[in-house]
Amino acid sequence: MNVEIYENVWDALADTEQEAANLKARSALLYEIRKAVQRWDIPQEEAAKRLGLTRPRTNDLLRGKLAKFSLDALVNIAASAHLEIEIRVKAAA
Numbered sequence: 001m002n003v004e005i006y007e008n009v010w011d012a013l014a015d016t017e018q019e020a021a022n023l024k025a026r027s028a029l030l031y032e033i034r035k036a037v038q039r040w041d042i043p044q045e046e047a048a049k050r051l052g053l054t055r056p057r058t059n060d061l062l063r064g065k066l067a068k069f070s071l072d073a074l075v076n077i078a079a080s081a082h083l084e085i086e087i088r089v090k091a092a093a
Contacts, residue, residue, distance in 0.1 A: 007093075017092075022071060029074040029085075030066055036081045037062060051080045 014020035037047050037058075048058040060068045061077065069077075078085055 023066070026066055026069060026071050026074055029071070029078055030061065030064060030069065032083060033074065033078055033081055034062055034064065036083055051077055053077065 008024070014023055037051070040047060040050070042050075044058050044062065045055050047062075048055045051058060051061075053061070057068075075085060
């Protein structure tokens with residue numbers, strides 16, 4: 001039996017390096033957005049208004065349904081949540 005060891009779960013799940021990079025970026029954004037919304041401590045309906053989303057879409061976001069959000073959509077949602085986004089690029093190991 002051949003055992004493969006991955007640096008993170010996204011590398012294990014993705015079929016390509018590009019897909020893994022996209023999943024990593026999306027999951028990091030989703031995580032930070034969820035933390036920000038949870039700090040607001042307001043009902044989902046109000047959070048949806050602040051984010052410019054429907055309540056069901058906000059529910060998907062807060063439940064961490066990553067597959068339902070593109071990187072572009074998450075960048076826009078993060079901006080609506082008044083989060084500053086920094087992009088850091090480095091050579092792969």
